[in-house]
Amino acid sequence: xxxxxxxxxxxxxxxxxxxxxxxxxxxxxxxxxxxxxxxxxxxxxxxxxxxxxxxxxxxxxxxxxxxxxxxxxxxxxxxxxxxxxxxxxxxxxxxxxxxxxxxxxxxxxxxxxxxxxxxxxxxxxxxxxxxxxxxxxxxxxxxxxxxxxxxxxxxxxxxxxxxxxxxxxxxxxxxxxxxxxxxxxxxxxxxxxxxxxxxxxxxxxxxxxxxxxxxxxxxxxxxxxxxxxxxxxxxxxxxxxxxxxxxxxxxxxxxxxxxxxxxxxxxxxxxxxxxxxxxxxxxxxxxxxxx
Numbered sequence: 001x002x003x004x005x006x007x008x009x010x011x012x013x014x015x016x017x018x019x020x021x022x023x024x025x026x027x028x029x030x031x032x033x034x035x036x037x038x039x040x041x042x043x044x045x046x047x048x049x050x051x052x053x054x055x056x057x058x059x060x061x062x063x064x065x066x067x068x069x070x071x072x073x074x075x076x077x078x079x080x081x082x083x084x085x086x087x088x089x090x091x092x093x094x095x096x097x098x099x100x101x102x103x104x105x106x107x108x109x110x111x112x113x114x115x116x117x118x119x120x121x122x123x124x125x126x127x128x129x130x131x132x133x134x135x136x137x138x139x140x141x142x143x144x145x146x147x148x149x150x151x152x153x154x155x156x157x158x159x160x161x162x163x164x165x166x167x168x169x170x171x172x173x174x175x176x177x178x179x180x181x182x183x184x185x186x187x188x189x190x191x192x193x194x195x196x197x198x199x200x201x202x203x204x205x206x207x208x209x210x211x212x213x214x215x216x217x218x219x220x221x222x223x224x225x226x227x228x229x230x231x232x233x234x235x236x237x238x239x240x241x242x243x244x245x246x247x248x249x250x251x252x253x254x255x256x257x258x259x260x261x262x263x264x265x266x267x268x269x270x271x272x273x274x275x276x277x278x279x280x281x282x283x284x285x286x287x288x289x290x291x
Contacts, residue, residue: 023071024166025205029147042099060112062098062150072209073139077169079132084125085164092157116152127165255290
């Protein structure tokens, strides 16, 4: 799971930064991936790889499958709009009455009459922005995408066979920008080998955005906190003072030793942590910062 820090709108002047659509992705879904199972008078619809929509804010709405995705976006910006263009849909054969999303209470929540009696597809837009925020200086937007839509008055299910989603951004205000984490130093590793980058690249729709938006001298041409605001530090050869928790605030740590003064049996053993502390100091003196 990706954890993000929500941004709150401020009233300060707007800073400089990119604008417009900076990330896009086209999704395509197929009727062959849809599964339907009857539960009493209702239908439980699922789609391969998707999770059921169980949002508390949508209790009573149709329980349809939904995907969660992420965009990497330029630093110093926030999402202005999620541009959704539905190009094609197809109708699933048969009639359907989806099970409504339920609360955690035992009492059954009936379907929302406005949705189940409407001639308009639900959801109206098959993509929704859910979180726009920053994680360790990286700008991430989280969106949900529904492969299916429900037309209640006709009891029909539409398969979204193609939808294009784009994220449009505007610059952060000065107040918002001040609240975003900015590393004090540059990581000594090349950006593409940093663990947070390698992890995030497996979770975003546009991994090429890291090179465009965050690599020093990237083709995007944006001034980034990782490339422009970091303070270069020499790797320590000797004593150093790392921070208590992992961060880019202190000197880099290459090796971490986890131990205590207790045997696996539970019996106490003296001197274990002291011995490893001496070894950590020796490793650091040899050029491998260790704690």
